[in-house]
Amino acid sequence: METIDEQIYYLSNLRHRLKDDLVLMKKTDELNQQCYIRDCVALSYVLYQRGDKILTEPDRVMAVQEYLYRSPEVQRMYLIRKEDIENDKFTLHAGWAVKRSDVDKYKMKENEYTERYEKRKSLLRVVKLPVHAENHRMHVKESLLKESFTYMKEHHLIIAGDIIGIVIANVEEENRQMQYVLIGIPIE
Numbered sequence: 020m021e022t023i024d025e026q027i028y029y030l031s032n033l034r035h036r037l038k039d040d041l042v043l044m045k046k047t048d049e050l051n052q053q054c055y056i057r058d059c060v061a062l063s064y065v066l067y068q069r070g071d072k073i074l075t076e077p078d079r080v081m082a083v084q085e086y087l088y089r090s091p092e093v094q095r096m097y098l099i100r101k102e103d104i105e106n107d108k109f110t111l112h113a114g115w116a117v118k119r120s121d122v123d124k125y126k127m128k129e130n131e132y133t134e135r136y137e138k139r140k141s142l143l144r145v146v147k148l149p150v151h152a153e154n155h156r157m158h159v160k161e162s163l164l165k166e167s168f169t170y171m172k173e174h175h176l177i178i179a180g181d182i183i184g185i186v187i188a189n190v191e192e193e194n195r196q197m198q199y200v201l202i203g204i205p206i207e
Contacts, residue, residue, distance in 0.1 A: 029091050032091035032092065033091050036091060036092055053144070054142055054143070054144045054166065054167060054170040055142075055143055055144070056140065056141070056142055056143070056206070057140075057141065057143055058138050058139065058140060058141065059136070059138060059139060059141040059143070059183070059203040059205070060118055060119075060138065061118065061119035061120075061135070061136065061137055061138040062096070062116045062117065062118060062119060062135070062136040062183070063116065063117055063118075063119050063122050063127075063129060063133055063134070063135055063136075064086075064096055064098070064114050064115065064116035064117075064133065064134055064135075064136060065079065065082040065083055065086055065114050065115055065132050065133045065134070066079075066098065066112045066113065066114035066132070066134075067079070067080075067083050067113060067114055067115070068112060068113040068114070069110065069112050070110045070111065070112070076132065078130050078131065078132055079132040081130070082128075082129070082130050082132045082133050083114075083115060085127055085128060086115040086116075086117055086127070087115060089125045089126070089127050090117045090121050090125050090127065092117060092118065092121055093115050093116070093117050094115070094116050094117070094185050094186065095113070095114075095115060095116075095185075095186040096113070096114050096115065096116040096183060096184060096185050096186065097111055097112065097113055097114075097163075097183070097184035097186075097200065098111075098112040098113075098114065098181055098182070098183055098184075099111060099112070099163075099164075099181065099182040099184075100112070100181050101178060101179075101180055101181050101182070104164075104178060104182070109160045116136070116183075116185065119135065136181070136183055139179070139180065139205050140205070140206055141203040141204055141205050141206060142167055142170065142171060142176060142203070142204045142206050143201060143202065143203050143204075144166065144167050144170075144201075144202050145187065145199060145200070145201050145202070146162050146163055146166075146184075146199075146200050146202055147162075147197050147198070147199055147200075148162050148163070148197065148198045148200060149195055149196065149197055149198075150189065150195075150196035150197065150198055163182075163184060163200070163202055164182075164202075167202060167204055171204070171206065176206040176207070177206065177207045178204055178205065178206065178207075179205040179206055179207045180205035181205070182202065182203065182204050182205075183202075183203045184200040184201065184202045184203070185200065185201045185203070186198055186199070186200055187199040187200065187201055
């Protein structure tokens, strides 16, 4: 009975998450890739990839597994460090994130490989990226940042931290695999 109750709880949370994703996808179409300013959600995350390099330290792998198996609301995420942007570099990190509130809710453990992304004023924008693109790194950089940075320049905004991207959905459009990603750029 306990196992069945856990499965029901997990599936109920998953169903709720899918409904939220559908609402977010509809809003994405309405926003038509516009920039807007709001507080971002506080996250806890663990990276599993830095550029093309897979990170395999045992405690990191354990943290990744904890995020994937303990929270039904785990989200794939991308991270671009502020110092990389300032040095005109582009290293896209990948990881898994959960809302800070879920860390306690699901009794998750953090270790030296988990990081926190605090709630703060951010420039938000939903972008659509092809999953498999030629010259992927430059295409991703242009798609993720160009419009947001143009908006920041026009409105005299300054980047105030690492850039985070939360994968909202993977879909097939016109026979191409696409990702919808919510980009958050902390601003001053």
